[in-house]
Amino acid sequence: MIASSVGSLRRDIDLSGAILMGLGSMIGTGVFVGIGIAAGVTGPSVLLAIALAAVVATCNALSSAQLAAAKPVSGGTYEYGYTFLTPWLGFTAGWMFMFAKSASAATAALGFAGYLLHTLGIVGYVVPLALLAVLVLTLIVLTGIRSSNRANAVIVSVTIAALFAFVLTGFLFPRGGREANWTPFFASSAPLPGLLEATALMFVAFTGYGRIATLGEEVHEPRVTIPKAIITTLWMSAALYLSVGAVAVSTVGAARLAEATQTEVAPLQIVAAEAIDGEVLALVVTAGAITAMLSVLLNLILGLSRMLLAMGRRGDMPTRLAFINGSGTPTPAVVAVAVVIAALVLVGDVKLTWSFSAFTVLVYYAITNLAALRLPPEQRMFSPLFAWGGLASCVFLAFWVDWQIWLFGLALIAAGLVWHAVSRQLASA
Numbered sequence: 001m002i003a004s005s006v007g008s009l010r011r012d013i014d015l016s017g018a019i020l021m022g023l024g025s026m027i028g029t030g031v032f033v034g035i036g037i038a039a040g041v042t043g044p045s046v047l048l049a050i051a052l053a054a055v056v057a058t059c060n061a062l063s064s065a066q067l068a069a070a071k072p073v074s075g076g077t078y079e080y081g082y083t084f085l086t087p088w089l090g091f092t093a094g095w096m097f098m099f100a101k102s103a104s105a106a107t108a109a110l111g112f113a114g115y116l117l118h119t120l121g122i123v124g125y126v127v128p129l130a131l132l133a134v135l136v137l138t139l140i141v142l143t144g145i146r147s148s149n150r151a152n153a154v155i156v157s158v159t160i161a162a163l164f165a166f167v168l169t170g171f172l173f174p175r176g177g178r179e180a181n182w183t184p185f186f187a188s189s190a191p192l193p194g195l196l197e198a199t200a201l202m203f204v205a206f207t208g209y210g211r212i213a214t215l216g217e218e219v220h221e222p223r224v225t226i227p228k229a230i231i232t233t234l235w236m237s238a239a240l241y242l243s244v245g246a247v248a249v250s251t252v253g254a255a256r257l258a259e260a261t262q263t264e265v266a267p268l269q270i271v272a273a274e275a276i277d278g279e280v281l282a283l284v285v286t287a288g289a290i291t292a293m294l295s296v297l298l299n300l301i302l303g304l305s306r307m308l309l310a311m312g313r314r315g316d317m318p319t320r321l322a323f324i325n326g327s328g329t330p331t332p333a334v335v336a337v338a339v340v341i342a343a344l345v346l347v348g349d350v351k352l353t354w355s356f357s358a359f360t361v362l363v364y365y366a367i368t369n370l371a372a373l374r375l376p377p378e379q380r381m382f383s384p385l386f387a388w389g390g391l392a393s394c395v396f397l398a399f400w401v402d403w404q405i406w407l408f409g410l411a412l413i414a415a416g417l418v419w420h421a422v423s424r425q426l427a428s429a
Helices: 015-026 029-070 077-084 087-120 126-142 145-172 191-214 222-252 254-263 267-275 279-314 331-345 350-372 384-398 403-428
Strands: none
Touching (some): 015 145, 015 191, 029 077, 029 254, 029 350, 077 087, 077 279, 087 267, 126 279, 191 350, 191 384, 254 350, 267 279
8 A cells, every 4th residue: 555645845946946956966076076086997088988978968867857847746767667667667766766866975975074174184083074964964954945945055156156266276377297197098008998987987976967857846837947957957067077177187187186085085175275286275175065065965865855755655665754744844754865874974985985876876867768768759858869878878887887886786676676576565465
């Protein structure tokens, strides 16, 4: 038996709010941490990986946009899988989304702690501070979507201003010796595997537009607002990512960028302080990084709780998670999400959490594209070639992350399907 929720979500988000929600999810961990991780895999060709990831993300974004316009409800591909494919594919999408974005949220919390503690000159305590960030942001989300939107707008504004300052300083006041940082362009003698792995890792950075789709029940005029917000968010973020990546690689080189990511978890702060040689700029970048990580964490808690809400409604998760309080907040789902993120924070390794997120989110978007191919012709907004391109790219890239990651991911899918079958049997008994 599938329980119905108490209350309903309100449409409190307009176009500008949806764009800010997407930017808050995309301009964060990927630019402040993800670029450094990918640079360690492929070298200066990380810029090519960013561009390739943006192309793949565009195909997925077009599929997400038309699906969200056709079915503007919370749950994203979880709901699209149920509607246009099969229940087990819909469940798999929701299951993988939960793990993918929980891992991304944990990376954001660890990145926030890394940047702040490096600024304060404090060694250690990254995990405890990251856990505190999860707690505070969860409390904000529990106050309701309107309060979350106001906090998000402030955070995104600070982040974008800081990144513009970083990029403009890097381009307008270049330092000598930068040409050497671009050679060799690829990090190893076998460039293709590294480039494809880096592309898979950078793809995660572009998937924040999915937050817009998962909030479909809370957006005004979803058929118009959602596609506009998704495409605008994607290309604004791509331009900023490429600019930041170019400045970072040019000033310190890919090897130092990767080292700063793994050791200090604060690569752009290192670039600003050591290479561009500006203490004020380093503080500005730190402020932007801190607000960015908080914004990503805020938006991921929002998106994950709405996914868990949708799964609770169908009985794929405990039905208690479908409860919505009088202010329109799915309180049990928000709390459950916070617990999962906190557990992943305890891993304490940004490369591990980011790589795991890459595999799981690629599986999720493969199902998104498959669902888009099943849309009736009258509901299609774009050529099915985009969905075919997105599907092929996601399946292909998913297996270029470390083999231990994708092997564990496949085991996780199998475990989820067993849970799905058992829960359905118990519900029908």
